[in-house]
Amino acid sequence: MSFRRRLLFAILAFSTSSACLAREDLFPPMAFYPKSEFDNDMSDEHMTVQLRALEEPSLWKASQKDATARAYRFLWLASFRHPICVRVVREGDAVWMRVSRHDGGPGVVAGKLNMDRIESLSLKQWERLDELVGKSKFWTAPASVQESRGIADGDGLLIEGIRGGSYHVIDRAGSAAGESYKSVCRSMLELAGGDVVPEWDRRRKDERGSPNYRAEPAETADSGVPDYLVEPFFRMEDFYPKNWERDKEESDDKAQRLWSLKQRSLWHPLQNDGAAEAYRLWWWTEDGDSVCVRMVKPRETTSLHLVQLDPETGVVIVDVDLELTPKHWASLDALVEKSKFWTAPAEVRPAAERARADGVFVEGVQNGRFHVVERGADVMDWRLKDLCRLMLELAESKALPIWDQWRERERDDPNYHFEPPQVPDLYGVPLPDDTAK
DSSP, X not given: OOHHHHHHHHXXXXXXXXXXXXXXXXXXXXXXXXXXXXXXXXXXXXXHHHHHHXXXXXHHHHHHHOTTOEEEEEEEEETTSOOEEEEEEEXXXXXXXXXXXXXXXXXXXXXXXXXXXXXXXXXHHHHHHHHHHHHTTGGGSOSSBGGGTTOOSSEEXXXXXXXXXXXXXXXXXXXXXXXXXXXXHHHHHHHHOTTHHHHHHHHHHHHHTSTTOOSSOXXXXXXXXXXXXXXXXXXXXXXXXXXXXXXXXXXXXXXXXXXXXXXXXXXXXXXXXXXXXXXXEEEEEXXXXXXXXXXXXXXXXXXXXXXXXXXXXXXXXXXXXXXXXXXXXXXXXXXXXXXXXXXXXXXXXXXXXXXXOEEEEEEEEETTEEEEEEEEGGGOOXXXXXXXXXXXXXXXXXXXXXXXXXXXXXXXXXXXXXXXXXXXXXXXXXXXXXXXX
């Protein structure tokens, strides 16, 4: 059989596999976090959505069906860039590569395939790639590492490989990946060609200029203990300073809910970077709407992350990153000061006239300080509402009209207060002098 015929056969075999396995699992059970179904499901879902949008097959399944199968796949998920995937396959002397990309973002809501290119490669190109993988710790490294936890911005690297009937995968934040892995990734991007390598090099150059840069950082296996338990989202007494038990209950509840919205602690990074600046809004309604906007100003650039859940299923339906201008950040800062956020009590006594129909939870990090404010609709004053609306507006959220509808609805309520009383709630439980209504 000629080389050309063997190459065509290999491509057709993988294409058929891709079509047949489109809805099957792409990864082994608990491949990312062996001790946490919650953590593993989040990573599995994220990577599965991306790979299915790219019309990629399961390498794990391929390794089970054919012990002689050899392949490597690199999926690059970078903020402000369309995801790109490079898969290199060897079967006998036939070596080929598929490069795919979709027009969506790197989150759990993918776009439509807009690049699908297959090219033949030489054995020499395969051997170079195989050698680079061998120089790394890929085959023995843990799938997930603690050093990647809490890094929500930047880029992510997913590398998979199959050989001798075995399959392995590693998932790393770009800034937490060693140079040996990055050499593998860059080599595959070079094979893919196009304009992607300069962007890759720019990101790596920025990393090497950081004082925390390590060529081969430690790899501490992460089995999947939720980081809201390992790395607290909040400080003690952030919510109810006079009732430690109630405070912890509220802290754990908020952390778990934010975790489901793909969020990390804003307070924890502040301990290592006193110059950090960030704000986060979480808005929910009794109809099931749940929207989270996180705005971060690392140094010169400002990034915004928007996540929205489906009201009926609770599944993430929006997950996007945006860049903001200094003017946007200045307008946000101005409204934060106007709202008296930094001096407002975290919790206030609820108004007894009506039940909470929707609510907001706002966090801020600035100049070494951290603060939280939670309000139900019945005790939200107009300043806080203006701040929340601006964050939804900057996020270009489709939830903004829903927010406006809620505000119009409440103004028709006979018990509506433009500036309701803000009585601090230090205990989180009814007190003896509370009057039942």
